[in-house]
Amino acid sequence: MHWKILSEPFPINTWKWYRLRGIGFGLFVFLFLLLFQPFSLNLFDTKKLLYVTIVYGAATSIVILCGGWVFSKWIIPRLDDEKWTLGRQIVWNLLLMIGITLLNVYVTQIMHQTVLPLWWWLIMLKWVLMLGVLPVAVAELIAYNQHLRYNLKAATQLSQLVQQQTIISDGGFNITSTSGNLANQNLTTSLPDGNSAIILMGDNQGEKLELLHDNLLAVQALDNYVNVFWEADDQLQSTLLRNTLTNIAEQVSDAVYMYRTHRSWLVNVQRVSRVDGNAQGLKLSVELMDQQVPVSRGNIPGYRKLTELQHQAN
Known part of the structure; x- marks a missing residue:
């Protein structure tokens, strides 16, 4: 061995x-x-x-x-x-x-x-x-x-889908959530306009981050804070907010493409550029981000379904 x-x-x-x-x-x-x-x-x-x-x-x-x-x-x-x-x-x-x-x-x-x-x-x-x-x-x-x-098999299949699909700017598709991992818990919903604004609020007074839906890349839980990764002028930005990942997921509940891949991560599946795999689960490479986003074993079916539905919508 x-x-x-x-x-x-x-x-x-x-x-x-x-x-x-x-x-x-x-x-x-x-x-x-x-x-x-x-x-x-x-x-x-x-x-x-x-x-x-x-x-x-x-x-x-x-x-x-x-x-x-x-x-x-x-x-x-x-x-x-x-x-x-x-x-x-x-x-x-x-x-x-x-x-x-x-x-x-x-x-x-x-x-x-x-x-x-x-x-x-x-x-x-x-x-x-x-x-x-x-x-x-x-x-x-x-x-x-x-x-x-x-x-590894799942990563190969999903990478092929990711490489074929483009950013969704409008339209809609149905999603059925059985595991409760989607940020949006509605069974049927439509994608918001990618140019519409979204506001993420922190617990501290006056703490907020306003950005476009398409520019939100991922959110990472860090104890009592969340680190928001977002894009501005083709550059990676990050903002620390005092809040929980669960609360942030509720704040972006109208964004079907935001998926809770892991207990510590929320990711914009539209901005995933590559999918890798290991024995623990999947690793998502997100545009502009050096850090990969993990997909835990139990969340792989949900992520696969969302990616396939997104591909079909294209």
Whole structure:
């Protein structure tokens, strides 16, 4: 294996993914212990064997579910998901395995009403790592390749559409939003005149930015502020406003072409010049901007649909 692959971008898993993984690994541990009976489990009668294997399987599920919940609810919002890599994903899985070891040893001490020596903890850790490291590493590599192939294919198809279409100055088309990612939540709407003005308001008194619809390129969330990227005389401009991305999305709700591609980005799909892909999702090159705009995995279908509808409207 080329070790450089460990530094490749990797999508951050959702709570739904951890639920499935927790149940799946718990079932795997239960069946493995029941069928192969290590740790002298073959000495137990059927009733006790079932009880012990169910307890260990449940302990495994509990650690993964609790770890996944904490990761999804508390860690992910504080992470820069663009810096999450395959290597970090594997390390996080190793931490979960250590947690599984600790809980399983604790459960063993309770069931046998004893205090186990350190060497027993190390033996348990060895078994957990033997059972988990290879399957997890293989599973993550397979997932990485699947995400990469899918996103590269999507990027190629969308780039072809982007290169063919021109800026829409008037007219309209229908959009059906199922994920709630569009800045405009109406099911049917029409594009505003590209020469009409739009006003973005900040929370500070008198803070506002007035520009043409077509000149708004993208908006990035930065903690309690948003960075608005816009065009003036063929030059890139940026303005910092104190506001949230959600509020800005509401302010441009009449602009169907503004799409929430990521929790931190709102982009004018009409100004996208190129689409690239990696395992995490898509990367949009926007006219005049050096910084690429990410499209998270869950938002790819919506972006694809909007781009295809825009192409059809042309």
